[in-house]
Amino acid sequence: MRSKMVEPFVEIVRNEQAYLTEIASRGKAIIGYFCTYTPLELIHSMGIVPVRLTGSSRQTDKAYSLVPSFICPYVRGALEKGLGGEYNFLSGIIQGYTCDAACGIVNIWEENIGGKLFYSMPLPYNKSAASGEFMRARMMDLVKMLESIGGDFQEGKLRSSLELYGEIRQAMLDMYTMRYRGSLPLSAGDFLYVVLAGFITPPADYLAMLKTLVSTFTTTATRKPDGVPILVSGSIIENTRLFEIVEDRGGRIVADDLCTGYRNFSPPSGSGKDAVDALIDRYMNRFPCPSRSRVLERLPHLADLIQASGAKGVLFLFQKFCTPHLADHPVLARELNAKGIPSLAIEIAESPDVDGQFMTRIESFLEILK
Amino acid sequence: MEKSGKSKKRLTTAKELSRIIIEYYQECNQARGMGKPVGWMPPMNGGIEIFYAMDLQPVFPENWSPICAAFGLTPENFRVTEEMGYSRDLCGYLRNINGYVYGLMKNGGGPLGGLPEPDLIISPGAGCIPVMKIFHIMEERFPDAKVFRADLPQVAVEDIREDHLRYAVSEINRLIEFLTEATGRTLDRDRLAEVVMLSDRACALWDEIMAYRKSIPTPFSAAEIGIMFVMVTRQGTQTAVDYLTRVRDEVRERALSKIGVIENEKVRLFWDNIPPWYNMGLLNYFETMGGVMVAETYSAAWSLRLDVKNPIETLAMKSLMSYPMVSCVSIKKRKEMVLKACREYHIDGAILHSNKSCHPITLGQMDIKRALEKDLGIPSLVIDGDHMDERNFSMAQFQTRADAFMEMLLQKK
Numbered sequence: 001m002r003s004k005m006v007e008p009f010v011e012i013v014r015n016e017q018a019y020l021t022e023i024a025s026r027g028k029a030i031i032g033y034f035c036t037y038t039p040l041e042l043i044h045s046m047g048i049v050p051v052r053l054t055g056s057s058r059q060t061d062k063a064y065s066l067v068p069s070f071i072c073p074y075v076r077g078a079l080e081k082g083l084g085g086e087y088n089f090l091s092g093i094i095q096g097y098t099c100d101a102a103c104g105i106v107n108i109w110e111e112n113i114g115g116k117l118f119y120s121m122p123l124p125y126n127k128s129a130a131s132g133e134f135m136r137a138r139m140m141d142l143v144k145m146l147e148s149i150g151g152d153f154q155e156g157k158l159r160s161s162l163e164l165y166g167e168i169r170q171a172m173l174d175m176y177t178m179r180y181r182g183s184l185p186l187s188a189g190d191f192l193y194v195v196l197a198g199f200i201t202p203p204a205d206y207l208a209m210l211k212t213l214v215s216t217f218t219t220t221a222t223r224k225p226d227g228v229p230i231l232v233s234g235s236i237i238e239n240t241r242l243f244e245i246v247e248d249r250g251g252r253i254v255a256d257d258l259c260t261g262y263r264n265f266s267p268p269s270g271s272g273k274d275a276v277d278a279l280i281d282r283y284m285n286r287f288p289c290p291s292r293s294r295v296l297e298r299l300p301h302l303a304d305l306i307q308a309s310g311a312k313g314v315l316f317l318f319q320k321f322c323t324p325h326l327a328d329h330p331v332l333a334r335e336l337n338a339k340g341i342p343s344l345a346i347e348i349a350e351s352p353d354v355d356g357q358f359m360t361r362i363e364s365f366l367e368i369l370k
Numbered sequence: 371m372e373k374s375g376k377s378k379k380r381l382t383t384a385k386e387l388s389r390i391i392i393e394y395y396q397e398c399n400q401a402r403g404m405g406k407p408v409g410w411m412p413p414m415n416g417g418i419e420i421f422y423a424m425d426l427q428p429v430f431p432e433n434w435s436p437i438c439a440a441f442g443l444t445p446e447n448f449r450v451t452e453e454m455g456y457s458r459d460l461c462g463y464l465r466n467i468n469g470y471v472y473g474l475m476k477n478g479g480g481p482l483g484g485l486p487e488p489d490l491i492i493s494p495g496a497g498c499i500p501v502m503k504i505f506h507i508m509e510e511r512f513p514d515a516k517v518f519r520a521d522l523p524q525v526a527v528e529d530i531r532e533d534h535l536r537y538a539v540s541e542i543n544r545l546i547e548f549l550t551e552a553t554g555r556t557l558d559r560d561r562l563a564e565v566v567m568l569s570d571r572a573c574a575l576w577d578e579i580m581a582y583r584k585s586i587p588t589p590f591s592a593a594e595i596g597i598m599f600v601m602v603t604r605q606g607t608q609t610a611v612d613y614l615t616r617v618r619d620e621v622r623e624r625a626l627s628k629i630g631v632i633e634n635e636k637v638r639l640f641w642d643n644i645p646p647w648y649n650m651g652l653l654n655y656f657e658t659m660g661g662v663m664v665a666e667t668y669s670a671a672w673s674l675r676l677d678v679k680n681p682i683e684t685l686a687m688k689s690l691m692s693y694p695m696v697s698c699v700s701i702k703k704r705k706e707m708v709l710k711a712c713r714e715y716h717i718d719g720a721i722l723h724s725n726k727s728c729h730p731i732t733l734g735q736m737d738i739k740r741a742l743e744k745d746l747g748i749p750s751l752v753i754d755g756d757h758m759d760e761r762n763f764s765m766a767q768f769q770t771r772a773d774a775f776m777e778m779l780l781q782k783k
Contacts, residue, residue, distance in 0.1 A: 065736065066736045066737070067733060067736070068724050068726070068732055068733075068754075070459065070726045070729070071729065071733070097523065097524050097699075099499055100498050100499050100697070100698065100729045100730045100733070101729055101733065103524070103698055103699055103730075104698030104701070104729065104730065104733025104734060105733070107698055107700075107701040107702070107733075107734060107737075108701070108733065108734060108736075108737060111701065111737045112737070120524070120526070120699065122523030122524050122525040122534075123523055124495070124521050124523050124537075125495025125496075125502075125519070125521045125523070126495060126519055126521040128521075130537060130540045130541075131521060131537075133537075134523070134533070134534075134537040137533045138523075291499060294506045294509070295506060296510065320459065321459050321729075323460060323461065323499045323500055323503070323729070324499055324503070326456070326457040326459060326460050327456070327460060327464065327499070327500070327503035327506075327507075328503075329455065329456075329457075330454050330455035330456050331510070333455060334455070347457075
């Protein structure tokens with residue numbers, strides 16, 4: 001049952017194309033991105049709207065003429081939308097290099113769909129003075145590129161964007177804390193709608209929506225903390241139905257390690273001698289993503305989330321063919337098991353429907369956890 | 371599954387390669403006994419020259435995968451990996467080496483004496499995601515090894531500028547400091563200059579050898595590309611230079627005498643992507659119908675000439691360029707290289723291996739296919755496969771498509 005509180009968010013997600021086409025019609029340049037390692041604050045500060053590309057949970061047809069079947073459904077689906085004209089409002093794609101498939105799709109998009117600006121931004125893997133300097137140079141490359149499509153860089157504007165995004169992320173993290181305490185009056189499916197709308201909506205509008213949402217919490221009854229508490233870990237999740245099934249079958253998603261979730265919000269901001277340094281600081285110290293970190297370094301973070309949320313088990317949800325997640329999974333599952341935390345891994349194919357096997361496996365998993 | 375077997379080798383020097391391979395792995399296994407630290411590292415970067423210059427032993431787990439495939443060990447390695455919970459959708463190199471280090475190697479097995487355990491691991495923040503994950507696995511498997519976390523962000527070849535190079539230089543210098551501290555050995559700059567000179571000499575010979583393939587008929591085919599072994603494992607050594615000199619002499623002799631791979635070369639083919647290491651005979655498949663695999667994308671990775679006067683800078687540039695040049699980081703550059711090769715090698719048709727084990731090389735193939743057709747009128751055949759996992763390859767399907775493709779090319783002639 002969809003809560004009325006999240007209707008504005010659902011509306012934006014469901015009408016993404018019309019919503020963004022209308023923004024573009026007002027003369028705003030829109031840049032797409034796949035991965036949350038794209039420096040959104042910088043793009044936004046230059047007067048350009050960053051929008052996360054979506055695409056999972058749809059059949060692909062046109063994209064098969066350009067990419068093989070063994071590329072993840074997410075990027076394949078986004079390309080399908082691009083080829084079908086659903087992203088005609090984009091000025092281009094900027095992508096922090098985080099996986100091979102997304103990097104390839106950016107180039108294929110440029111070759112086959114076109115646009116003004118395409119860039120897979122090389123991001124350092126180490127945290128050092130030299131890597132910080134390297135990353136700063138890449139930020140300045142990006143500034144020049146965005147200027148070429150009408151962007152205007154000013155340190156003060158970047159600082160304002162950092163504050164704005166920081167406030168959004170903090171508001172989301174506060175909701176995560178409420179979730180751990182069982183006081184967030186939203187189902188996991190509804191909460192995912194709130195997250196997904198944030199990838200589409202310009203940040204100032206989105207922050208206002210979040211504030212309105214949070215203000216309704218005080219007058220709404222706290223959600224009853226029933227169901228088996230679980231943590232969901234994995235790659236991009238766009239299908240809210242997956243979470244609805246988990247909660248309908250007796251689970252309660254209390255925490256996540258998703259890039260459509262906690263990984264996108266923690267930490268809310270960084271610090272530094274100037275705004276660019278603060279931007280770099282946050283991107284270098286993010287909650288670890290498997291595409292940019294070692295599995296054993298992810299484990300303590302995951303363990304902390306499990307402890308804070310009281311999750312009894314971990315549900316891994318991966319985009320099929322997602323190398324970073326698939327490569328980490330056996331070690332995570334083994335280490336969690338050693339800590340007495342059972343886990344289940346399910347890969348998400350491109351089908352728009354959730355199949356019966358998913359439901360059966362979830363039911364069995366929840367039975368084990370009870 | 372029906373196989374076409376091992377590749378047929380016409381070059382005497384290609385047959386000599388097995389001795390070079392045996393000697394290399396003997397050297398790897400004897401290194402520790404001789405007090406020489408062993409380091410595991412990814413190929414295609416300047417680390418190899420630094421290692422040889424510091425008299426350290428480089429070992430390349432990625433190169434071990436083709437060896438395992440040639441010895442038929444891959445299924446066993448895959449079994450071990452899959453039993454550990456790894457998905458069959460992961461790159462075959464990752465599944466093979468993981469299976470090897472947790473299976474045969476633990477039990478003291480493996481061909482050519484197996485791989486020696488590493489004292490050092492050069493773990494890349496660079497290249498493709500699977501290669502990074504391979505080294506993360508190795509870090510866990512060999513906890514006593516000292517680990518260097520390298521960092522070379524993926525930048526398109528055409529976008530490399532002075533500050534990218536500066537960062538790569540700082541990484542090479544950091545590597546030298548790490549190796550000095552970890553092994554107690556110092557880098558003799560004169561020795562490094564000598565190694566870089568030898569490495570560049572190998573590249574020059576490589577280019578010369580590849581250039582002879584433009585001759586009609588071509589003196590050797592992709593089926594003998596195993597000679598690449600010395601470029602992967604021996605760059606910067608006299609061994610590589612001596613061997614490639616012999617290969618060059620033989621290839622030159624064949625080219626000048628117009629000795630081809632087959633008697634009547636009718637169709638010249640190009641191979642894109644990593645070959646199926648478990649079935650290299652596939653590269654000879656077209657020969658019965660007059661088709662010869664004249665050139666391939668992969669060999670271009672070894673064509674990077676080095677500036678012997680600036681050893682550190684040149685190794686930094688090599689490290690920056692190698693991966694983007696043959697991957698989807700730079701589809702424009704790759705397309706340009708394939709088109710140039712197809713023009714220069716007088717190619718009639720291209721075989722594009724849609725390789726489930728390699729996303730970075732497979733992505734962009736359809737754009738290359740279209741450009742070949744549009745710009746050069748060269749048709750392509752896409753074949754589904756996998757460079758390591760033969761379960762993802764159907765010989766019957768390949769034969770059906772390959773036969774029809776060859777018939778079409780022959781009709782065009």
